Amino acid sequence: GAVVSQHPSRVICKSGTSVKIECRSLDFQATTMFWYRQFPKKSLMLMATSNEGSKATYEQGVEKDKFLINHASLTLSTLTVTSAHPEDSSFYICSARPRSVTDTQYFGPGTRLTVL
Amino acid sequence: RKEVEQDPGPFNVPEGATVAFNCTYSNSASQSFFWYRQDCRKEPKLLMSVYSSGNEDGRFTAQLNRASQYISLLIRDSKLSDSATYLCVVNKGGQNFVFGPGTRLSVLP
Numbered sequence: 001g002a003v004v005s006q007h008p009s010r011v012i013c014k015s016g017t018s019v020k021i022e023c024r025s026l027d028f029q030a031t032t033m034f035w036y037r038q039f040p041k042k043s044l045m046l047m048a049t050s051n052e053g054s055k056a057t058y059e060q061g062v063e064k065d066k067f068l069i070n071h072a073s074l075t076l077s078t079l080t081v082t083s084a085h086p087e088d089s090s091f092y093i094c095s096a097r098p099r100s101v102t103d104t105q106y107f108g109p110g111t112r113l114t115v116l
Numbered sequence: 117r118k119e120v121e122q123d124p125g126p127f128n129v130p131e132g133a134t135v136a137f138n139c140t141y142s143n144s145a146s147q148s149f150f151w152y153r154q155d156c157r158k159e160p161k162l163l164m165s166v167y168s169s170g171n172e173d174g175r176f177t178a179q180l181n182r183a184s185q186y187i188s189l190l191i192r193d194s195k196l197s198d199s200a201t202y203l204c205v206v207n208k209g210g211q212n213f214v215f216g217p218g219t220r221l222s223v224l225p
Binding site for chain 1: 150157207216
């Protein structure tokens with residue numbers, strides 16, 4: 001149980017394009033989903049927290065107009081990187097917190113974004 | 117001071133060795149604690165939760181000292197497959213999970 005999927009697993013795009021990443025909880029309802037970014041050999045950095053049906057809460061320094069988050073259902077959240085630039089190249093990981101277990105989270109496999 | 121700090125690492129140990137990781141947290145109101153492992157270019161995976169009474173899962177033992185705001189992870193009889201980065205994670209309550217920077221372990225043959 002507690003499986004979280006992400007799609008795509010890897011994406012390469014041109015500078016200036018937008019990329020959408022999907023995060024799904026496959027066998028549980030997730031009241032909260034988290035989006036993280038990880039640069040090589042660095043720790044996970046929380047970008048934003050999203051609750052189903054409400055606006056995401058962004059961490060300091062994360063541009064909400066650049067990283068659009070939609071959490072339309074209890075099993076799906078999307079992150080759209082708008083007008084991507086090479087410095088946005090990173091490993092993006094989502095996690096989901098089950099409705100029934102509030103103090104833990106399960107991670108998706110991550111999406112590796114490369115912006116050329 | 118960072119909210120969650122860990123041994124800087126890396127730790128290079130031979131197979132069969134016992135290795136201990138330390139983690140400290142700054143928020144005394146933190147409510148729950150976890151150890152995750154992250155393999156290179158993969159997502160973090162929950163290794164174990166950490167309870168005040170201490171808990172053990174096979175070769176892994178986790179301890180929590182709330183008074184000192186300190187968490188530890190002990191790995192006995194280390195295997196090559198234990199090589200990974202170990203992340204200390206603290207839940208400050210509600211949706212506030214804070215990750216430590218991680219400690220990298222390499223178990224050598």
